[in-house]
Amino acid sequence: MHKKKRGKRIRLFLALAVSWILSVFAVPAQEIYQFDIEGDIGPNAWRTVKNAFSNAEGMRADLVLIEMNTFGGMVNFADSIRSRILDSPLKTVVFINHNAASAGALIALACDRIYMSKGSSIGAASVVDQSGQVLPEKHQSYMRGLMRATAEAKGRDPKVAEAFVDPDVDLPAIKPAGKILTLTSSEAVNIGLAEAESASTADLLKAEGISNPTITTHRITAIDRIISFLINPAVSGILILLIIGGIYFEMQTPGIGFALVVAIVAATLFFAPLYIQGLADNWEIALFVAGIVLIVLELFVIPGFGVAGILGIICLVCGLAFSMVANDYFNFSISEPGMLFNSFLLVIASMVTATVVIVIFGKSLLKTRAFKRLVLQDEQRSEEGYTSSRPNSELLNREGVAKTVLRPSGKVEIDGKWFDAIALDGFVDIGEAIYVEKHENYNLFVRKKRTP
Template identity: 25%
Template sequence: MLALLAAQLTLALLFGPASAQTTGAVKLATFKGPVTPVLAEYIERAIANAEVTGAAALVIELDTPGGSVDITKTLTQRMTSATVPVIVYVAPRGAHAGSAGTFITLAGHIAAMAPGSSIGAASPVGSEGGELPETLKTKETNILVADIKNLAARRGEKAVTWAAKAVSEAAAATADEALALGVIDVVADDVPDLLRQLDGRQVIVAGKEITLQLSDLPIETVPLSGIENFLNTLTNPALAAILLTIGLNAILFELSNPGGYVAGVIGVICLLLAFYALGTLNANWVGLGFVGLAFVLFVLDIKAPTHGVLTIGGIVSFVLGTFILFNTSELDVPWATIIALALATGGFFAFAIGKALAIQRRQPTTGLEGMIGQTAEVRRALEPVGTVLAEGELWAAESESGPIAVGERVVITGHDGFRLRVRKLTREA
């Protein structure tokens, strides 16, 4: 009996971990959006979660236009060194594993796509979305070609050849084309279909061959944390443009109406969030310069004599700057958002200009100019010079309508320096 118990204990110790690995739940992480530090850290956390909980596999549902090369390299290194099977699934229909997404897909132990999805176009671009100088582009391309060949090596020669072209020639493929080339392993309609098709397939994970047993396992989602979700939301190009616009408007409002601090605080917060998003998305700083120029023109138009002209120039500069803020088609700001922001900002400053003009044209209400039209009482007879009481003070005054006796009421018509010009107040007046 003791020998039997010892044998059972030995078997449990030897095979317990492997059994847990093949009978645990399937973890699901959703990667939607540009490759940013936030999403990369989220996927790394999901891998760690799958490893610690003894998950049978981790499915990464991927839909990305691409992103930072450095972040992608770090992420793919973590994926290839994972101790649980990592399945990258480009989904849903219409999803795209573009640029860096191609590397992430090939880094999975299993690569899959949904019908109607696409993969490829992984040519290198500059940090701001534009073309690289020729020499630098050649260097970067060669490095990335070598990297992607390494990732595709276990998928066969056709997959390696296509992967190299995805970098050097921006080649792209549909789900069916990728399957025919061996770039992916499966085309699946959804995650349950994916797990059914992969059931029984053998993969090499951390140097060991594992037989996947997935079809009847529960699927557990690994959600973004609250802070991850918030920071990821900020990486929406349209939201970044909105935050930038609100921030600049609020700061300018605070500078023109100091003392309240509320607008200033809101402006600083919005600008900090906008700069985080712009930095994460590798925004084109020339575009940001055009946006800044637009606000300079708006402010100048309030002070300049050519009211309205500079505002039009500011609107044009704002539209142009917002349009080129992100140079890639996947990360552009929608035209509807650009037009709405331009009209709202232009309208705000047009209103400010109108108020400024109204103030400039308004009859003065303080000082000597503000006394014109008011009445006063004669305190020393005007013959024609004397003294009048106006606004609680005695003023030297000169009559324009002949002598005026003490106690009479007069109306102020103007002034010569600090001497008021007055005329006798009549009933008709």
């Protein structure tokens, strides 16, 4: 009996000892935060990277894993992504699944470790315009500097990184003279740029010695999808058309109606996602608002159509165009080449389209039953029994002077008293003599006094 009890105690002790040893020396589960960079490098990719790294740092992940497949995109957004990766305290590993060209190569170099699937490639980072033409030397020089600095920050050969941009970099064992460097997966591994070839992210984690990972995958939210949809150039063009059309139709109808609501909503949907993405700035929105104010003043306050109206149109167009392009005030060198021209082209084309639609359909649209339901169209006419004041017969045919510009409404002075007045001639300048033709609804209807 005593031997049996002693054996049980020994087995229990051994089990407890083994359990304690395992708990002390066992490798804890590592937290992995994973997200993808696919398609063009632009505002959507930048938003994804910002949100992903914020989440990963918030949960104190052990490693950030990026799966990449891109042919490149906008240099300014690639630089922002590169800087965010370099500034993060978290270890970052990129898995190039097919392509890391141009801006993608820059982002990959910013990561701590690079893995590539078989058949993948990295490189070809010369700066080109939207037609694929290589841009002048100042653009290439900037990109070469980014490549060298990024490679040096991660202990990689800066000359190889520079060769992705500059065909004149001499690397006889790797590339022919005069050619931009692009490396296959095996070539990248052979020169030490990449760690290894991997079939999947699971193989990558095993190569990193991570056997018990807890993987959190970044989710694209509904807000992200809405923003991505709204900053599409085609959608931006439609919103600009609605802004211009809404302002026009509001000016054609009395009071504040549906057309103004459409213009305000369209302007909000145009500027808000661009502001969130870091493209539109406060001064660009203020420039747009100033343009609207100047145009309204020109139409209703200032006689004729001159400096204020022209400045208003310029401010409106520039406010819309500048907000779609990355810039440092009027420095647009950080934006993708050709983007400023394209944004102006989009704004002008949308405004021309809006003008054509207004000319062709404007008057007929104002008379439709559906439009009349949305705006106040009815007038309370005196012949239908409506009245707000009794006519003052004593003022009829009295003479006075315009105290403000009447275009057509304003103020006039008669016998030392000021009255609201409406010019039946359409326009009366300050100081011009007038006479009262009729009095209705608290307003005097006046005409210019004709000099003999």
